[in-house]
Amino acid sequence: MQPIILLHQIQLAENLGAVARAMGNFGLTQLRLIQPKCNPDDPKAIAMAAGNEKVIENASLYQSLEHAVGDLELVFATTATERELIKNYYTPKSAIPLMHDKKVGLLFGPERTGLSNDDLSVANHIITIPVNPDFSSLNIGQAVVIVLYEWYQNKADQESWLHLGDTKPVNHKELHYFFKSLEAELDRVNFWRVPHKKEKMWQNIRAAFLRMQPTEQEVRTLYGAIQAIKK
Amino acid sequence: MQPIILLHQIQLAENLGAVARAMGNFGLTQLRLIQPKCNPDDPKAIAMAAGNEKVIENASLYQSLEHAVGDLELVFATTATERELIKNYYTPKSAIPLMHDKKVGLLFGPERTGLSNDDLSVANHIITIPVNPDFSSLNIGQAVVIVLYEWYQNKADQESWLHLGDTKPVNHKELHYFFKSLEAELDRVNFWRVPHKKEKMWQNIRAAFLRMQPTEQEVRTLYGAIQAIKK
Numbered sequence: 365m366q367p368i369i370l371l372h373q374i375q376l377a378e379n380l381g382a383v384a385r386a387m388g389n390f391g392l393t394q395l396r397l398i399q400p401k402c403n404p405d406d407p408k409a410i411a412m413a414a415g416n417e418k419v420i421e422n423a424s425l426y427q428s429l430e431h432a433v434g435d436l437e438l439v440f441a442t443t444a445t446e447r448e449l450i451k452n453y454y455t456p457k458s459a460i461p462l463m464h465d466k467k468v469g470l471l472f473g474p475e476r477t478g479l480s481n482d483d484l485s486v487a488n489h490i491i492t493i494p495v496n497p498d499f500s501s502l503n504i505g506q507a508v509v510i511v512l513y514e515w516y517q518n519k520a521d522q523e524s525w526l527h528l529g530d531t532k533p534v535n536h537k538e539l540h541y542f543f544k545s546l547e548a549e550l551d552r553v554n555f556w557r558v559p560h561k562k563e564k565m566w567q568n569i570r571a572a573f574l575r576m577q578p579t580e581q582e583v584r585t586l587y588g589a590i591q592a593i594k595k
Numbered sequence: 596m597q598p599i600i601l602l603h604q605i606q607l608a609e610n611l612g613a614v615a616r617a618m619g620n621f622g623l624t625q626l627r628l629i630q631p632k633c634n635p636d637d638p639k640a641i642a643m644a645a646g647n648e649k650v651i652e653n654a655s656l657y658q659s660l661e662h663a664v665g666d667l668e669l670v671f672a673t674t675a676t677e678r679e680l681i682k683n684y685y686t687p688k689s690a691i692p693l694m695h696d697k698k699v700g701l702l703f704g705p706e707r708t709g710l711s712n713d714d715l716s717v718a719n720h721i722i723t724i725p726v727n728p729d730f731s732s733l734n735i736g737q738a739v740v741i742v743l744y745e746w747y748q749n750k751a752d753q754e755s756w757l758h759l760g761d762t763k764p765v766n767h768k769e770l771h772y773f774f775k776s777l778e779a780e781l782d783r784v785n786f787w788r789v790p791h792k793k794e795k796m797w798q799n800i801r802a803a804f805l806r807m808q809p810t811e812q813e814v815r816t817l818y819g820a821i822q823a824i825k826k
Contacts, residue, residue, distance in 0.1 A: 499647060513744070
């Protein structure tokens with residue numbers, strides 16, 4: 365299965381075109397644009413796509429990150445630097461074996477700021493490209509091409525994967541329902557005590573479940589457990 | 596030793612800037628421009644360099660490829676497709692171990708056409724990035740970033756190299772003198788017989804010596820052998 369590229373709030377049409385060209389170079393076809401800040405029909409995007417503009421024409425548009433990752437089983441977000449969130453960090457190369465047989469999204473942030481901590485909180489894991497620490501800001505097209513290059517070189521060389529048997533990984537939409545019911549329950553019992561602490565605490569709880577990468581069956585079991593405790 | 600980037604007849608200032616940015620991302624500082632077709636001071640180059648424009652300001656300008664590679668010990672040219680010349684082809688990853696302890700040049704061609712066979716003939720070896728065969732044309736900035744990414748990831752992980760003892764690899768200037776004397780001698784004895792066959796035959800002979808990567812001492816010995824035969 366080929367990964368899906370997700371661009372969050374991409375700003376420059378040239379960069380959108382460069383991403384489309386890179387996708388063609390490594391045989392990828394599925395692009396999702398979340399709140400793009402440039403016009404996908406911009407001639408500069410078409411010019412930079414260098415013949416692969418159909419990837420842009422066929423791109424899906426989304427109004428929120430949450431919807432854009434709904435059907436995905438594994439989401440990697442890319443960042444230049446480590447963040448506070450407790451997530452697993454992977455190099456591009458080490459991330460590839462995890463993608464085996466899963467519906468994967470690769471999420472890239474806006475050019476000027478990169479992904480916020482809130483954006484990152486939808487992802488299971490982080491990909492960071494090892495670069496010169498004194499000049500670590502990669503162009504978005506360059507970041508995409510490096511990750512896709514590693515995917516293309518290594519997709520046939522996957523050394524380990526999780527055996528799932530009859531079940532399958534939960535997708536992000538189902539996981540989100542679980543999060544909503546868990547959040548409502550934690551609100552109800554006044555788990556946060558101090559309201560301003562909720563945002564960070566809740567990010568950390570979701571990060572833990574995202575690292576877990578539960579199966580559908582496991583999420584159903586967890587959901588049942590919460591319902592049972594409630595009664 | 597860090598490799599030196601050589602851009603032959605680069606056309607677009609944006610791409611020059613993207614190369615400069617990528618060099619900064621992987622800690623490279625030495626850039627050579629051979630017959631650039633854009634103005635290195637173009638604001639589009641500076642903008643795309645994203646803070647690393649000093650690489651462009653410090654770039655050396657050359658009027659010929661031959662002069663630009665004169666002091667180098669090992670030159671890799673990059674191409675999207677295999678050519679007729681009998682050269683060793685390397686993936687970016689497999690090329691890195693050969694660079695150990697050598698003064699290396701990485702040569703990239705003009706955007707529209709890539710490097711000609713004549714341009715390639717100055718190189719010892721070829722680097723080709725494995726890509727989708729149906730859409731194999733990489734943007735020059737993308738090609739540079741992939742090769743530098745591999746260099747940066749693997750420079751500490753070099754498994755084998757050639758032991759040179761007291762001698763050292765010949766540089767391209769000395770090798771060029773040897774070629775000139777060999778060519779003059781072959782012309783003198785009418786080695787080519789049919790004049791129009793010379794270009795291709797002579798490219799192949801040079802390719803063989805470039806694959807050999809002789810030491811300084813070996814080139815001197817070969818030169819002496821030709822002089823001896825002449826007498």
